[in-house]
Amino acid sequence: MAHASARDLDLRTAAPFGISRWTHSEFANYAVELRAGEHVGRGEAAPNRRYGESREEGAALLADLAPEIADLEGPAGVEALCERLAADEGAAWPALRAGLSAAAWDLAGKQAGEPVWRMLGLERPSVRSSFTIAIGAPEEMLAQARAASAFGTLKVKLGFDGDLELAQALARELPETNFRYDVNEGWSRERAAASLAVLAALGAELVEQPLAAADVDGTAWLKERTSVPLFADEAVLTIGELEAVAELYDGVVVKLSKAGGIASAFALASACKLRGLRVLLGCMVESSLGIAAALQLAGLADHVDLDGALLLAHDPFAGIAVEGDRLRASREPGLGVRPVE
Numbered sequence: 015m016a017h018a019s020a021r022d023l024d025l026r027t028a029a030p031f032g033i034s035r036w037t038h039s040e041f042a043n044y045a046v047e048l049r050a051g052e053h054v055g056r057g058e059a060a061p062n063r064r065y066g067e068s069r070e071e072g073a074a075l076l077a078d079l080a081p082e083i084a085d086l087e088g089p090a091g092v093e094a095l096c097e098r099l100a101a102d103e104g105a106a107w108p109a110l111r112a113g114l115s116a117a118a119w120d121l122a123g124k125q126a127g128e129p130v131w132r133m134l135g136l137e138r139p140s141v142r143s144s145f146t147i148a149i150g151a152p153e154e155m156l157a158q159a160r161a162a163s164a165f166g167t168l169k170v171k172l173g174f175d176g177d178l179e180l181a182q183a184l185a186r187e188l189p190e191t192n193f194r195y196d197v198n199e200g201w202s203r204e205r206a207a208a209s210l211a212v213l214a215a216l217g218a219e220l221v222e223q224p225l226a227a228a229d230v231d232g233t234a235w236l237k238e239r240t241s242v243p244l245f246a247d248e249a250v251l252t253i254g255e256l257e258a259v260a261e262l263y264d265g266v267v268v269k270l271s272k273a274g275g276i277a278s279a280f281a282l283a284s285a286c287k288l289r290g291l292r293v294l295l296g297c298m299v300e301s302s303l304g305i306a307a308a309l310q311l312a313g314l315a316d317h318v319d320l321d322g323a324l325l326l327a328h329d330p331f332a333g334i335a336v337e338g339d340r341l342r343a344s345r346e347p348g349l350g351v352r353p354v355e
Contacts, residue, residue: 016048016086016121017084018047018083018114018117019047019080020045020046020072021045021047022042023043023044023058024043025043025301027039028326029325031146031299034172034173035199035200037148038299042061042069043061043298043299044058044061045057045058045059045113046076046113047117048114053121053125054121054124055118055119055124057112057118057307058303059110060271060298060299060304061271062109064248065106065108065251065272067107067110071105072113079095089118089122089276089277092118093278096111096275096277096278100278108272111275112270112271112275112304115276115277115307116275116303116304116307119348119349120348120349123347123348123349128347130276130310130348130350131313131343134276137313138343138345139311139313140340141340142167142340142341143165144165144321144339145162145165145168145321145324146169146325147159147162147168152180156184156187159187159188159191160187163188164338165338167193167219167339168188168191168194169193169222170195171195171197171198172196172201173201178209181213182216185216193217193219194317194319195220196247198222199224199225199227203235203236206232206236207240210236210242211240214240214242220242220245220265220294221243222294223246227247233262237262243292244262244264245264247266249263250266251273252273252274252278252282253278253285265293265317266282266286266294268286268294268295268296268311268315269296271298279308283311283315284314292317293316295308295318297321299322300322300323301326301329301330302332302333305320305323306333306334307349312341318341330354332351332354333351334350
């Protein structure tokens with residue numbers, strides 16, 4: 015099929031990006047490239063230690079797999095390889111699989127002269143995204159929110175001392191803005207119950223992962239005590255994990271770099287819908303290459319949070335139309351993005 019290789023993507027956010035577990039400004043992503051004749055398919059891998067990956071390990075495994083990848087036929091062959099990697103008893107390699115999957119679809123689209131969304135049988139994506147307010151000093155978070163006034167929905171990271179006071183201040187300053195919140199496993203049960211009562215009064219749209227992913231009993235206890243929709247993020251990577259927690263949440267955050275690629279994310283979003291769960295299509299801190307791959311599936315989502323590239327000081331890819339808070343996928347073949355020279 016194609017020659018496989020990896021290229022480093024050293025990304026830097028315009029401002030420090032903090033969640034309840036850490037704060038970073040630099041992100042060691044990489045692009046998976048599949049070359050066949052005159053065409054190059056590209057996909058982004060955004061490895062995360064939370065899911066057992068690093069760039070160095072992913073690139074090394076890709077090099078080992080390159081001879082096998084060269085014999086594969088089209089996206090179907092690559093997706094089958096990704097399924098085998100997912101079944102490995104060791105690391106499941108979700109970010110590597112996401113990069114491989116996206117590169118295969120990008121290559122196939124370029125070879126066929128068609129955008130990926132059309133190859134998937136979907137309409138051209140044109141959706142509104144939220145914008146993330148990362149954890150920092152309260153005055154910095156307030157300034158970030160004011161600067162993001164073009165976005166009708168802001169996703170605020172919580173899970174720090176004084177987080178509720180910050181949420182209340184944001185609601186006062188931006189009364190016309192819709193707020194959703196992401197705790198990244200940062201609360202205890204009792205703190206979560208008390209905090210959700212406050213956020214409910216503020217009109218919270220939803221809250222992502224208030225408790226540790228492994229705290230199944232605590233999440234069941236919490237769901238009985240709040241009217242705020244709870245969304246699983248770290249708790250659900252794949253369909254295999256969905257069944258065990260489907261009754262505990264109102265929705266699921268689907269990310270290509272968690273699910274392991276376009277086909278896996280499509281399947282997970284579809285499985286959520288069948289169970290009556292809402293889908294929030296999300297992302298890691300990624301360039302427009304990674305965002306473009308996720309954007310192909312935006313028509314399957316109830317909520318969209320694809321702001322990863324908008325957080326960057328410099329985006330090494332271009333091709334997604336951004337108008338205020340609206341993202342529109344390209345009509346160009348493949349994923350519709352290109353490297354910025």
